[in-house]
Structures are given as structure tokens and as C-alpha cells.
Amino acid sequence: MSVAGSIRLFSRHIRVATRHCRYAANMSSIPTSPAPLPRLSLDPDVESHIKKTYCNSQVVAAIGKEEAERKFHITIDRLSLPPGYTTVRVCTVNRTRDLIREELQQLLKKEYSNKAAPCPPVEPHPVLPDVLVIPTTGPHPNLQHHTKEIMVDIHCGAAILRGAHIFAPGVLGATADVQAGDQVSVYVDVEGKCLRGFQKPYSGPRVFVGNGVARMSRDDIFSVAQEQLSGIGVEMTSPLYGCPPLNDVMSDSIFLQNLPSTVAGHVLDPQPGERVLDMCAAPGGKTTHLATLMSNQGAVIALDKSQGKVDKVMANARRLGLTCIQAYMFDGGKAASEAAVCEKDETSLGDPPYPPNTFDRVLVDAPCSALGQRPALGNKMKLKTLKSYPSYQRRLFPAAVQVLKTGCTLVYSTCTLTLEENEGQVEWLLNTFPCLELVPQTPYLGGPGLSGTSLTQDQLQMLQRFEPWGDNRGENSHPSDRDTIGFFIAKFIKRAR
Numbered sequence: 001m002s003v004a005g006s007i008r009l010f011s012r013h014i015r016v017a018t019r020h021c022r023y024a025a026n027m028s029s030i031p032t033s034p035a036p037l038p039r040l041s042l043d044p045d046v047e048s049h050i051k052k053t054y055c056n057s058q059v060v061a062a063i064g065k066e067e068a069e070r071k072f073h074i075t076i077d078r079l080s081l082p083p084g085y086t087t088v089r090v091c092t093v094n095r096t097r098d099l100i101r102e103e104l105q106q107l108l109k110k111e112y113s114n115k116a117a118p119c120p121p122v123e124p125h126p127v128l129p130d131v132l133v134i135p136t137t138g139p140h141p142n143l144q145h146h147t148k149e150i151m152v153d154i155h156c157g158a159a160i161l162r163g164a165h166i167f168a169p170g171v172l173g174a175t176a177d178v179q180a181g182d183q184v185s186v187y188v189d190v191e192g193k194c195l196r197g198f199q200k201p202y203s204g205p206r207v208f209v210g211n212g213v214a215r216m217s218r219d220d221i222f223s224v225a226q227e228q229l230s231g232i233g234v235e236m237t238s239p240l241y242g243c244p245p246l247n248d249v250m251s252d253s254i255f256l257q258n259l260p261s262t263v264a265g266h267v268l269d270p271q272p273g274e275r276v277l278d279m280c281a282a283p284g285g286k287t288t289h290l291a292t293l294m295s296n297q298g299a300v301i302a303l304d305k306s307q308g309k310v311d312k313v314m315a316n317a318r319r320l321g322l323t324c325i326q327a328y329m330f331d332g333g334k335a336a337s338e339a340a341v342c343e344k345d346e347t348s349l350g351d352p353p354y355p356p357n358t359f360d361r362v363l364v365d366a367p368c369s370a371l372g373q374r375p376a377l378g379n380k381m382k383l384k385t386l387k388s389y390p391s392y393q394r395r396l397f398p399a400a401v402q403v404l405k406t407g408c409t410l411v412y413s414t415c416t417l418t419l420e421e422n423e424g425q426v427e428w429l430l431n432t433f434p435c436l437e438l439v440p441q442t443p444y445l446g447g448p449g450l451s452g453t454s455l456t457q458d459q460l461q462m463l464q465r466f467e468p469w470g471d472n473r474g475e476n477s478h479p480s481d482r483d484t485i486g487f488f489i490a491k492f493i494k495r496a497r
């Protein structure tokens with residue numbers, strides 16, 4: 001069995017059923033959603049808040065209520081589906097994109113040689129020099145529903161929709177008679193009811209995400225303590241959507257990264273030899289991109305708030321051979337100190353905090369409500385939590401602006417949809433830090449910012465908003481740019497004023 005498609009489900013995502021889980025008997029009587037994937041269910045207050053973003057009075061005045069509501073509905077509809085393309089960022093420090101593309105295509109041909117589905121093409125992105133794109137296929141209609149069933153949580157379900165196999169600890173439940181080698185159908189427990197101790201047979205709504213072959217029996221999975229489980233529990237042979245299984249593939253030279261995230265790295269545009277601060281770095285997607293763009297020369301300081309997250313950044317840096325990254329467990333909001341002294345060596349800045357005017361570039365890829373992430377099969381966030389993000393994000397900026405050198409670049413990004421965390425933050429930043437000038441971005445693959453704040457039309461044109469519905473992009477844009485996660489990017493230069 002190939003380990004190429006195995007997924008490491010992070011422990012917070014793993015809620016393995018107790019070994020007494022026996023919902024099996026009642027499972028097959030539960031109706032399954034007829035649609036490929038149901039619309040994302042959000043807390044009603046959160047959904048109405050998002051609606052207010054898309055249908056605010058300025059938007060309605062500009063495009064009309066009907067069109068504004070259409071965009072809101074398409075946005076929500078798209079959130080449960082995977083993006084139209086898998087995007088792979090290549091680490092070009094030692095090898096060219098062409099060489100990496102050829103090797104990846106060969107590996108995929110091998111992987112698909114015993115599958116019914118054709119091997120997808122791996123193509124270079126026409127604008128981003130270090131990105132490869134692979135089209136998503138599906139939804140595949142008429143997939144058979146097997147009597148033997150596997151249940152997973154929403155995070156594992158989302159990973160399956162993006163090409164992953166099921167790592168054994170991710171199996172929440174299995175019908176009583178599942179043996180290794182059995183054909184199984186895989187369902188997602190969308191309401192998280194299977195997480196409640198498995199005292200009763202499962203009866204909540206579930207969503208079909210495809211078929212696979214069990215690589216372990218039910219007993220193999222549930223007779224062992226969760227910590228001792230490893231390996232693939234179910235190999236997905238006919239997923240509802242076809243994305244290539246790329247986890248653990250060519251891990252020294254590729255990074256699976258959503259397309260707008262790769263754009264953010266290019267917009268920051270770090271140069272070899274510079275000092276760059278990535279204030280909210282884990283798991284290091286953008287950190288490793290920045291270091292790659294710098295040809296591994298200079299210093300990328302990566303901060304995050306827990307040691308586990310910092311360890312992930314360093315693990316990703318190591319696997320890609322990027323030695324110019326130094327990661328620290330540190331609150332980004334406290335990264336600046338007048339009293340701090342910086343080591344003289346350009347490549348080793350020492351521990352945070354840092355004195356004012358230390359960095360050539362600062363990235364604030366802020367913790368956010370993440371409403372743009374796709375596919376999302378469930379979201380239990382409450383309005384109170386949603387509303388807590390803007391003030392938390394604002395805490396980060398005084399330090400970000402202070403440690404940035406005059407004349408240098410600050411990029412702010414989120415993977416969410418709301419006005420308050422995106423255009424609203426830009427408005428606040430410009431009012432709070434007169435030294436910041438909003439500037440145009442290159443490359444520009446997204447669409448303009450959304451109306452609804454005091455930002456002018458010219459300012460909105462300088463922002464990049466990636467909407468999940470994608471028809472806010474330029475006519476000549478590549479299809480992979482039009483079916484992405486929701487994302488937002490703003491770029492500023494710190495002026496001497």
C-alpha cells in the first residue's frame with residue numbers, strides 16, 4: 001500500500017470512537033443527502049452577519065439587491081465544495097519547477113495506474129512561477145453505496161475531499177463487520193454527534209464523501225489505544241471529488257498551498273539577504289515560501305503562540321532544507337521593544353522582541369474566522385467568536401508597524417470573508433497609522449475589495465479579495481484563479497511621516 005496518500009490528522013482533529021462504538025447496526029437505515037454535498041450549515045447569526053457583508057448598503061446601491069444576494073448565496077454554496085484546483089507550491093532553491101513538475105507527474109501516473117480514474121495533468125500556473133496546478137474532478141455521480149460503512153469527522157471529511165486517504169486514528173466508527181480488504185462507503189458526521197462518547201447508536205445527519213478499501217479491520221482500529229494507532233485505515237479508491245493524494249509526496253520539494261496564499265508571499269516579495277518577520281507563522285506555509293523566494297539567504301523570523309505550532313514551522317523548514325528560518329514561540333503583538341538589542345549578524349537576529357526598524361518586510365497573516373476555507377462541511381462558530389477577531393487582529397499591528405523599517409513593506413492577509421476582518425481592518429490601519437500607505441499589489445489574481453467602509457474605489461482596487469465564487473477576477477485569468485478559497489490581501493509601505 002502506498003503511503004503517498006496517507007494523512008496525519010492533527011490530534012485536535014482526532015476523536016477516535018471508543019472501542020465500544022456500535023452504531024453499526026442502525027447506520028444503513030439513515031437517509032443520506034441526495035445532493036453531492038449539502039450547503040454549509042452555519043450558525044444563523046453568523047450566516048446573517050456574512051449576508052450583511054455581501055449585501056451592505058453600499059454594495060446594494062452599486063449592484064442591486066438581487067445581484068448582491070446572488071453573490072452571497074453562491075459564496076455559501078461554494079464553501080462546502082473543494083476548490084477547482086489543487087495548487088502545489090514548489091521549493092525552487094535546488095531544482096526548477098519544470099523538473100519538479102515532471103517528477104510529480106510521473107509519480108501521479110504510477111499512483112493512478114491501478115485506478116479507474118485517469119491521471120490528472122500537472123500544469124505550471126501561467127503567472128505564479130513556483131506554482132503547479134492540478135484540476136479537481138467531480139462530483140463523480142452514481143457511486144455505489146456499500147453496506148459496510150466508515151464514519152469520519154468534518155476535518156477528516158474535508159481532507160478526503162482534497163485527496164487524502166483516511167489515517168487510522170481518523171476513523172470515528174465502522175460497521176461491526178468491516179475487515180481489511182472490504183469495500184466501504186465513507187460518511188462524514190456533519191454535526192459532530194459521533195463525538196459524544198458513542199453511548200448510543202449514531203443518528204445524526206451524515207454526508208457521503210466516497211468509497212474506499214479498508215486497510216484495517218474494525219477490530220484492528222478499535223481494539224488499540226488511539227495513541228498506538230498508525231497507518232492508513234481506509235484507502236480512498238473512489239472519492240466523490242478527485243484531488244490527487246499528495247501528502248507525504250516529494251516532501252522535500254513541494255508544499256500543498258491554496259493559491260491565494262501563494263499570491264500573498266509574492267505580494268510581500270522578499271529578496272535574498274533581507275530580514276523578514278512572519279508574525280503568525282504556523283504551520284509555516286508562507287514562512288517557507290518567503291524563505292524560498294529569498295533563495296534561503298537572509299533571515300525569516302517566524303512567530304507563533306505555542307511550542308507545538310513553532311515545532312511544525314521548523315519541521316516544514318527542515319523538510320524543505322530552508323535554513324534561514326528561525327521560529328519562536330512568541331506573541332506577535334509583543335514583537336517590538338525599544339529596549340531590545342538585535343544581534344549584528346544579518347542572518348541571526350536572536351530571540352524576539354526586536355528593536356524598531358529591524359525588518360525589511362513584515363507579514364501579518366492574521367488569525368481569523370477562516371470562513372473562506374473550503375471545503376467546509378460544518379462550522380459551529382458563534383457570532384460572539386466571529387466578532388472577537390477584529391480586535392484580536394488589531395493587537396498585532398502596533399508591533400508590526402514599529403519593527404518595520406521606513407520605506408519597507410507590510411502585508412496583511414486573512415482567509416475569511418467578513419468586511420470587519422478585511423476592508424474594515426485596512427480602514428482602521430490607515431486611520432491609526434498615518435505612516436502606512438496602501439499600495440497596489442503584484443501579482444494581482446484576485447478581485448477588488450468589497451464596498452461598505454470609507455475606503456475609496458481607488459483604494460478598493462488596491463486590495464485583493466479572492467471570493468469563492470470567483471467571477472470577480474479578470475476575464476483573462478486562469479481557471480485555477482477563479483475557484484479558490486476565500487482570501488484577502490492588503491499591502492502597505494511605511495512612509496516617514
Ligand SMILES: C[S@@+](CC[C@H](N)C(=O)[O-])C[C@H]1O[C@@H](n2cnc3c(N)ncnc32)[C@H](O)[C@@H]1O
Pocket residue numbers: 261279280281282283284285286287303304305306309330331332333365366367368
Ligand atoms: C492564519 S494562521 C497562519 C498560517 C500561516 N501563516 C501559514 O501560511 O501557514 C494564524 C496563526 O496565527 C497564530 N497566532 C494567533 N495569535 C497569535 C499571536 N498573538 N502571535 C503569534 N501568532 C499568533 C495562530 O496560532 C495561527 O497559527
